[in-house]
Amino acid sequence: MKKIEFKIATQEDLPFIVNVYNQTIAGHTVTATLTPVTVAERQPWFDAHKPDEHPIWLAFVDGKRAGWVSLSPYHPREAYRITAEISIYIDQRFRHLGLGTKMVQYAEQAAPKLGLKNIVCLIFGANLPSLGLFEKLGYKTWGTLPNVALLAGKLMDLKILGKAIH
Template identity: 75%
Template sequence: MNEIQFKVATKADLPFIVAIYNQTIPSHVVTASLVPVTVEQRLPWLEAHKSTEHPIWVVWLNGKRAGWVSLSPYHPRAAYHITSEISIYIDRQFQHLGLGTKMVKYAELAAPKLGIKNIVCLIFGANLPSLGLFEKLGYETWGTLPKVAELDGRLMDLKILGKSIQLVSN
């Protein structure tokens, strides 16, 4: 049986978080970053994520770090405080084990305690695995921004999927 643990990320986890994030850049369908990021570049991002408001969790599978999930402010203006953006990243060696589903559900269950009523995710239209995961979990398309990014010479649509957390049941 697989033992899954979620632990609030610390500065010591940042090299792992950055490494997993950087794994996705060459695919040109997961993130809008075009070149690898550094630990130093991501430190302000980590420090801005307060565990009582917008946590980052490192996901452990059988005692090994397998990925991370974060809830980030959707928008800096105050009225949007009830909405957070979710991001999930899984180390290649731990993909296709059902972790993505568990990560999203974990964040959904934590959201109400954080004052979050809506979760959104921003996914490139070409990222079919992520779109499939979130649609399977009840996220609906709340909008599409056509051809807003250029990755590897291709124009990409950005899909905005969302879910009202008050509808989430255990």
């Protein structure tokens, strides 16, 4: 097994984060973003993630940046602060190594210290690898929004999966 480590993302990591995010756009099953984004466009998103509330972590495999995982506010209203949305993105060179499992587990372990009780993820119904990953880790379907997105000319369902964190 390769050595996997995590660290809080810094401003210097944002170009890597954007690059990995942009790798997923062309596949039309991972993100609702239709065209590549710039570092400047992602800056407000990055700035909104505070390490002691909603962190972004970089994942390293054998010392090399391999992906990132974030916990974002699920909803801006205060009563929802106990729930966060998880996102994971893995550099194409590091996919299929079991890194996604480690990334989700790392975020889950950190969640209680952040005051979180639930983690949700929003996954397109056509994204079978991500659905399989989260279901394997105990996430359940909490809802489905049918045909809410149009990607590459196809209507997509959005599945909401969730897990209570103890």
